[in-house]
Amino acid sequence: EIVLTQSPVTLSLSPGERATLSCRASQSISTYLAWYQQKPGQAPRLLIYDASTRATGVPARFTGSGSVRDFTLTITSLEPEDFAVYYCQHRKNWPPRFVFGQGTKLEIK
Amino acid sequence: EFLLVESGGDLVRPGGSLRLSCTTSGFMFKKYAMSWVRQAPGKGLEWVSAMSGTGDTTYYEDSVKGRFTVSRDNSRDTLFLHVSSLRADDTAIYYCARHLGTTTTVGWYFDLWGRGTLVTVSS
Numbered sequence: 552e553i554v555l556t557q558s559p560v561t562l563s564l565s566p567g568e569r570a571t572l573s574c575r576a577s578q579s580i581s582t583y584l585a586w587y588q589q590k591p592g593q594a595p596r597l598l599i600y601d602a603s604t605r606a607t608g609v610p611a612r613f614t615g616s617g618s619v620r621d622f623t624l625t626i627t628s629l630e631p632e633d634f635a636v637y638y639c640q641h642r643k644n645w646p647p648r649f650v651f652g653q654g655t656k657l658e659i660k
Numbered sequence: 661e662f663l664l665v666e667s668g669g670d671l672v673r674p675g676g677s678l679r680l681s682c683t684t685s686g687f688m689f690k691k692y693a694m695s696w697v698r699q700a701p702g703k704g705l706e707w708v709s710a711m712s713g714t715g716d717t718t719y720y721e722d723s724v725k726g727r728f729t730v731s732r733d734n735s736r737d738t739l740f741l742h743v744s745s746l747r748a749d750d751t752a753i754y755y756c757a758r759h760l761g762t763t764t765t766v767g768w769y770f771d772l773w774g775r776g777t778l779v780t781v782s783s
Contacts, residue, residue, distance in 0.1 A: 583768060585768075585769040585770075587705075587770075589705075593775070594755055594773035594774060594775055594776060595697075595705065595755075595757075595770070595773055596773070597760070597769060597770060597771045600760060600768070600769045600771075601768075606760075606771060607771075638704065638705055640705075640769065640770075642767075642768045642769070646719055647710060647719050647765075647766050648707070648719070648721070649695065649697075649707035649710070650707070651704055651705040651706065651707070652704075653704050654704045654705075
């Protein structure tokens with residue numbers, strides 16, 4: 552069973568700074584990884600899929616990278632609306648099973 | 661505008677059952693696989709179930725297998741989740757989510773989400 556481990560659990564930064572969030576898979580998952588943003592009281596929003604493809608309407612300051620087991624979501628120059636919880640997600644090929652990381656909370660310092 | 665609206669959540673006693681609905685609009689529902697994803701209070705996201713666009717194939721997370729049943733009515737653009745034998749650890753917001761891209765089976769990611777419906781299991 553694939554496990555996704557996100558780090559750090561909490562990241563405290565100021566607007567304008569650069570955020571680097573990590574997601575590590577317990578085994579190789581190629582580039583089958585997505586990133587979601589969730590704000591309090593809201594549904595998750597797809598940001599990145601296939602490790603590095605930005606979803607429709609996602610600002611260019613969000614960049615996904617990585618492959619095999621180690622993945623990174625980078626947010627350059629944080630905007631106030633970027634402070635949220637971020638989850639990574641993978642789908643096992645067969646039978647399909649979807650797994651999420653435990654989340655990283657990006658909070659204002 | 662793409663819309664997914666969940667309903668049917670309620671306070672229910674352990675062992676009870678509910679039917680959750682997800683009404684959609686703005687896209688060709690029958691072309692898309694759909695999933696239910698839940699989130700316990702203050703916790704992370706947990707995938708529950710998926711169904712192909714035609715309804716031919718379904719998948720479940722192990723802890724809900726045999727207790728939850730996903731279905732869809734493509735003539736009404738609606739996804740359902742029948743939840744039964746409910747336990748306290750089923751307490752969560754239940755989101756429906758559209759799979760990214762049209763496919764004959766299920767997709768890899770979720771590109772549209774509803775706002776969720778709260779299921780509370782308590783005596």
